[in-house]
Amino acid sequence: xxxxxxxxxxxxxxxxxxxxxxxxxxxxxxxxxxxxxxxxxxxxxxxxxxxxxxxxxxxxxxxxxxxxxxxxxxxxxxxxxxxxxxxxxxxxxxxxxxxxxxxxxxxxxxxxxxxxxxxxxxxxxxxxxxxxxxxxxxxxxxxxxxxxxxxxxxxxxxxxxxxxxxxxxxxxxxxxxxxxxxxxxxxxxxxxxxxxxxxxxxxxxxxxxxxxxxxxxxxxxxxxxxxxxxxxxxxxxxxxxxxxxxxxxxxxxxxxxxxxxxxxxxxxxxxxxxxxxxxxxxxxxxxxxxxxxxxxxxxxxxxxxx
Numbered sequence: 001x002x003x004x005x006x007x008x009x010x011x012x013x014x015x016x017x018x019x020x021x022x023x024x025x026x027x028x029x030x031x032x033x034x035x036x037x038x039x040x041x042x043x044x045x046x047x048x049x050x051x052x053x054x055x056x057x058x059x060x061x062x063x064x065x066x067x068x069x070x071x072x073x074x075x076x077x078x079x080x081x082x083x084x085x086x087x088x089x090x091x092x093x094x095x096x097x098x099x100x101x102x103x104x105x106x107x108x109x110x111x112x113x114x115x116x117x118x119x120x121x122x123x124x125x126x127x128x129x130x131x132x133x134x135x136x137x138x139x140x141x142x143x144x145x146x147x148x149x150x151x152x153x154x155x156x157x158x159x160x161x162x163x164x165x166x167x168x169x170x171x172x173x174x175x176x177x178x179x180x181x182x183x184x185x186x187x188x189x190x191x192x193x194x195x196x197x198x199x200x201x202x203x204x205x206x207x208x209x210x211x212x213x214x215x216x217x218x219x220x221x222x223x224x225x226x227x228x229x230x231x232x233x234x235x236x237x238x239x240x241x242x243x244x245x246x247x248x249x250x251x252x253x254x255x256x257x258x259x260x261x262x263x264x265x266x267x268x269x270x271x272x273x274x275x276x277x278x279x280x281x282x283x284x285x286x287x288x289x290x291x292x293x294x295x296x297x298x299x300x301x302x303x304x305x306x
């Protein structure tokens with residue numbers, strides 16, 4: 001009986017995982033083999049036609065490439081900005097507590113609400129960002145003779161197009177910006193927790209050895225921060241790849257599928273063909289696993305820090 005005692009503790013967790021993770025995955029795979037009406041009526045088996053419909057879609061390749069670029073761009077910028085903010089907030093300065101609390105706001109707010117607010121701010125008629133963008137474009141042209149379109153993201157803010165979300169060239173940078181905006185707080189706090197675990201005497205020893213600040217950060221802080229960085233980045237990879245509210249609320253993947261990721265494509269398919277949507281869900285699930293494995297290999301998460 002003693003061998004069965006641990007089941008009393010882990011049993012509920014196993015049942016919960018089976019109910020909310022394993023069973024939905026099984027149902028997702030099973031549904032991808034069926035022809036299902038939009039009302040949920042199962043008509044007949046439809047394998048491999050559901051997968052054929054997904055893979056032969058003229059937009060499938062572009063959507064998958066865009067999804068990978070979307071993940072890499074958002075996660076890379078999030079990690080870079082969070083490393084800088086974590087290092088800043090780990091220092092003592094006046095108002096640090098207030099600044100830390102302010103950083104929580106984008107994370108505490110609903111992602112959907114944040115996306116809708118930015119969509120309103122980018123409204124071509126009355127959006128505050130577009131009003132600033134218009135005035136900035138006029139100022140740059142009249143004062144310095146600079147074409148705003150030559151200034152990258154600043155150009156996207158100061159260009160001549162009023163509808164920033166109406167074309168992929170300007171919509172995608174804004175989508176990435178909003179995704180980074182809502183991802184930075186969690187990542188920063190995860191890295192702050194990692195910085196708090198690094199013993200102060202290690203830095204003292206480095207100073208005594210004459211190590212520069214850059215050398216100390218590169219050879220001590222980053223290696224010891226790797227466990228927290230790996231966890232934060234991995235969670236971001238999975239969240240961003242499956243991200244739905246930001247893109248759907250701001251562009252719905254339009255124009256056409258030019259701002260759609262695989263998750264948006266999956267949802268659009270659901271309106272006309274649930275079986276094909278389930279097949280796309282399976283593809284998404286596989287892509288998340290592949291990206292996770294690649295990330296773990298690149299990050300060498302299981303290698304001990306010297």
